[in-house]
Amino acid sequence: MTDAAVSGGRPDRPRGGWPLWEVFVRGKRGLNHVHVGSVHAPDAEMALRNARDLYTRRNEGVSIWVVKASDITASSPSEKDPFFAPAGDKVYRHPTFYAIPEDVPHL
Amino acid sequence: MDETALAAHFEATIAADQRIEPRDWMPEAYRKTLIRQIAQHAHSEIIGMQPEGNWIRRAPSLRRKAILLAKVQDEAGHGLYLYSAAETLGVDREELTELLISGRQKYSSIFNYPTLSYADVGVIGWLVDGAAICNQVPLCRCSYGPYARAMVRICKEESFHQRQGYELLLAMVNGTEEQRRMVQESVNRFWWPSLMMFGPPDADSPNTQQSMAWGIKRHTNDELRQRFVDMTVPQAEALGVTLPDPNLRWNPERGHYDFTAPDWAEFKAVISGSGPCNAQRLAQRRRAHEEGAWVREAARAHAEKQARREVAA
Numbered sequence: 264m265t266d267a268a269v270s271g272g273r274p275d276r277p278r279g280g281w282p283l284w285e286v287f288v289r290g291k292r293g294l295n296h297v298h299v300g301s302v303h304a305p306d307a308e309m310a311l312r313n314a315r316d317l318y319t320r321r322n323e324g325v326s327i328w329v330v331k332a333s334d335i336t337a338s339s340p341s342e343k344d345p346f347f348a349p350a351g352d353k354v355y356r357h358p359t360f361y362a363i364p365e366d367v368p369h370l
Numbered sequence: 371m372d373e374t375a376l377a378a379h380f381e382a383t384i385a386a387d388q389r390i391e392p393r394d395w396m397p398e399a400y401r402k403t404l405i406r407q408i409a410q411h412a413h414s415e416i417i418g419m420q421p422e423g424n425w426i427r428r429a430p431s432l433r434r435k436a437i438l439l440a441k442v443q444d445e446a447g448h449g450l451y452l453y454s455a456a457e458t459l460g461v462d463r464e465e466l467t468e469l470l471i472s473g474r475q476k477y478s479s480i481f482n483y484p485t486l487s488y489a490d491v492g493v494i495g496w497l498v499d500g501a502a503i504c505n506q507v508p509l510c511r512c513s514y515g516p517y518a519r520a521m522v523r524i525c526k527e528e529s530f531h532q533r534q535g536y537e538l539l540l541a542m543v544n545g546t547e548e549q550r551r552m553v554q555e556s557v558n559r560f561w562w563p564s565l566m567m568f569g570p571p572d573a574d575s576p577n578t579q580q581s582m583a584w585g586i587k588r589h590t591n592d593e594l595r596q597r598f599v600d601m602t603v604p605q606a607e608a609l610g611v612t613l614p615d616p617n618l619r620w621n622p623e624r625g626h627y628d629f630t631a632p633d634w635a636e637f638k639a640v641i642s643g644s645g646p647c648n649a650q651r652l653a654q655r656r657r658a659h660e661e662g663a664w665v666r667e668a669a670r671a672h673a674e675k676q677a678r679r680e681v682a683a
Contacts, residue, residue: 280462280463280464280666281666281669281670283457300451300454300455300516300519300520301454301457302450302454303463305666305669305670305672305673306669306672306673306676306677309669309673316447317447317450317451320443320444320447321527337393339393
């Protein structure tokens with residue numbers, strides 16, 4: 264479950280081409296970086312420049328991360344996967360699990 | 371999970387109007403349909419740079435030149451968003467480029483028509499991008515996540531494309547008699563090919579039903595074509611141009627405009643390679659790819675050299 268995790272089963276370096284980089288953009292200060300797509304580039308520096316040209320032509324970002332697609336490890340895609348099962352039956356982790364009388368303030 | 375369970379999970383995801391994501395199981399036919407559609411869409415954006423790129427060096431003012439450059443650059447960007455989405459389905463970008471330049475994958479028939487005057491830049495923005503928007507807005511809700519997300523970005527940018535075109539035409543129709551004639555002549559040429567952009571009539575579009583069942587398409591070709599015509603008629607009136615269809619008139623019973631179908635024989639001919647510019651467009655794309663080969667190789671050699679130095683240091 265390691266290769267090309269974000270984008271499906273693609274090779275890191277396709278024949279003759281440049282490797283694939285996944286691009287993450289921070290839209291503005293205070294927000295997380297969000298995955299926006301991918302670019303091909305020979306190295307990290309060019310990947311950053313290509314990502315800037317492609318994904319921030321209209322001030323869509325203040326910061327960009329590029330990560331080689333082959334360096335991303337991802338969980339299995341199915342929501343029914345047992346990987347997420349441990350969180351499924353722990354309703355007591357949510358505040359709504361606890362019944363508190365309505366007239367008690369600030370709870 | 372066995373195949374039946376996986377297929378049931380896929381169907382349930384589609385039925386719940388949820389998105390399919392890259393590593394989800396999907397039927398092979400769904401994957402193939404998407405690859406073909408997204409690749410053709412990407413190729414159209416890339417080839418679509420040519421008709422308008424033709425006018426960059428002859429733009430009538432610095433303002434128009436800056437706008438046209440930005441627009442053509444957007445088309446390149448749209449192509450790249452879409453290749454990126456196609457790659458999530460397991461195809462390789464190099465391979466898609468090969469399929470395009472060897473003529474084994476198609477692109478939109480509209481780009482096989484020439485751009486003969488600067489009015490064409492305005493008419494392409496207004497009619498061609500207008501038609502593209504009609505086609506593309508529903509694709510923002512396509513069942514395949516990466517395609518839908520690429521379309522959201524593209525649609526935001528297309529709005530600039532259409533408005534700059536319409537504004538250009540407004541400037542021309544408020545100009546000289548000669549300029550008004552140029553606009554009308556351009557509209558006459560682009561009207562029918564614009565109608566063809568929605569694809570063959572529903573009765574002749576065998577894949578539509580399956581694509582709709584999969585949530586790839588949300589409306590049929592004819593529905594989208596009608597929507598485009600209804601949208602465009604008042605815009606043409608505001609410009610004071612005539613759409614070249616004597617049968618175009620409001621039908622109060624249907625609540626839509628009636629209009630003449632384009633020449634489907636011409637559409638088929640252009641799609642299969644006999645349009646006015648097919649050979650020129652492909653040759654230009656092939657030349658750009660080949661002439662860029664040394665840049666790709668040099669950048670790669672540089673990256674490899676830097677990587678070796680880092681290891682040595």
